[in-house]
Amino acid sequence: MIRTLRARIALLAGGLMMVAFVVLGLYLFFSLRFQLLRSLDDNLRLSAEQLLPTIEREDNRFVFAQGDFSGQSLRQQEDVIRLLSPDGQIWAQQGSIAIPSSLSMLQSEQEQYATWLIPDIAPQAENAQGNHQQNAGESVRVFTLPVRVQGQTVAFLQVARSLESIDEALQTLLILLLIGAPFIVGAAVGGGYWLAGRTLKPIDVIRQKAAEISAHDLSQRLKLDLPDDEVGRLAQTFDDMLARLEDAFQRQRRFVSDASHELRTPLAIIRGEVEVALEQPRSAEAYVNILESVHSEVERLNRLTNDLLLLARSDNAQLFVRRQRIDLSELITTLIATLETRLHEAKMTVQLDLPPALWIDGDFDRLLQLFLNLIDNAILYAPGSRLAIGASVVEGAPVVVVADDGPGIPQEHLPHIFERFYRVDAARSNQPGNGLGLAIALEIARAHGGRLTVESEPNEGATFTLWLPGEPQAGSIPQSK
Ligand code: ADP
DSSP, rough: OOOHHHHHHHHHHHHHHHHHHHHHHHHHHHHHHHHHHHHHHHHHHHHHHHGGGGGGEEETTEESSSSTOOOHHHHTOOOOOEEETTSSEEEEEEESSSOOOOHHHHHHSSSSEEEOOOOSSOTTTTOOOSOOOGGGGEEEEEEEEEEEETTTEEEEEEEEEEHHHHHHHHHHHHHHHHHHHHEEEEEHHHHHHHHHHHHHHHHHHHHHHHHHTTTOOOTTTOOOOOSSHHHHHHHHHHHHHHHHHHHHHHHHHHHHHHHHHHHHHHHHHHHHHHHHHHSSSSHHHHHHHHHHHHHHHHHHHHHHHHHHHHHHHHTTTTTOOOOEEEEEHHHHHHHHTTTTTHHHTTTEEEEEOOOOOOOOEEOOOHHHHHHHHHHHHHHHHHHTSEEEEEEEEETTTEEEEEESSSOOOOGGGGTTSSSOOOOSSHHHHHHSSSSHHHHHHHHHHHHTTTTEEEEEOOOOOOOEEEOOSSSSOOOOOOOOO
């Protein structure tokens, strides 16, 4: 088994070259053979046509006229010329090669070419001059021309020539091809090996560098200065992937450290309160105060763990969204009614601009949490402001806007506002929020196939927009609920 791609490519190049060479060789061989045979056939026909006028009748048979018989030159070419009776009997023959007669050939009474192999013993070549065995095993090309008198075939004129010279030429070609083959194939293997080495070298560099990059230091990059080809783009993609991995790892680490930090604060408070309680006997009222404080911290811990659990599920694509036909207008109105006391305490005015009904497929509890987080933030960060909630359908998709006219979110914080544990004012971290509210709202929007965006101008408030997919029918009667 060949283990390097380089060697495999080289062998493949060699193999392909071999196949191409064989195909080309076969083409050359057969086209040369065809051409040579054709010109031989033309020669034979010419000779036969020249001989035709020299045939004359003698008694009951035909012979070559003695006087102007021009077979001299033909004999020198070692051609065989002969005259046969219509039933295949040899009347006259010139030439040294002993060729057999073929009756079947004569029967068609057509002029034709044929290639004959001279057998070891030519049975009908007794009349031949010279030793017939001498040419045994050789091939001859025979042209047969019927001699016609008044439309009647009276004899056959045959001109035959050995194929030896053609065979020799073809043999020489074969030898040349066979000698050339190893050189050509060798050059292909060598060239393929060299080229593959050149092409694969950067890939090997990528492999080595990638092996050096450990999970603990994802800040490393290949940073190879390669041309913008397949390999160059591979290296770039690898670097991009490293950047994404690094980013994800960093976020994960930050998340874990933020989460532990968030858990530590309530735990430290609980611990302090319990230690105070155990220091010395206290009044019942003091114990109640301590227990209330512990209870509030436990509540905070409970909220935090629930939030973390929801985010973890969302990361594992396990955020369960129970889809049912729900009326968003009703959901928001109910939520506002529930929060009435808190809104009143925060001196907020509420303006609702909702259609009578806005049916969507969604998870009631999750969407309730999303809007609760948004309104909670408005109460927390924009007290005394005017809260406007409007819903509409834009190009078939429901859009809900939650806006306040409070202090707004500074521009530089906007890109991070949906990050986990991100707070604009870290100093206010003793507030009930844990920095996960918007991150959770975003995950819920995503789980519904939607988006959550924010816009804010300093001192002009913050506007959160929930974009949901689908085609709701505003005000229509629900199919199921
Ligand atoms: P928290 O749980 O701390 O409220 P969030 O993820 O809900 O965390 O919000 C992140 C930060 O965004 C908050 O700390 C706050 O500073 C800012 N923020 C959110 N909503 C508003 C708003 N309506 N007005 C001003 N700032 C806001």
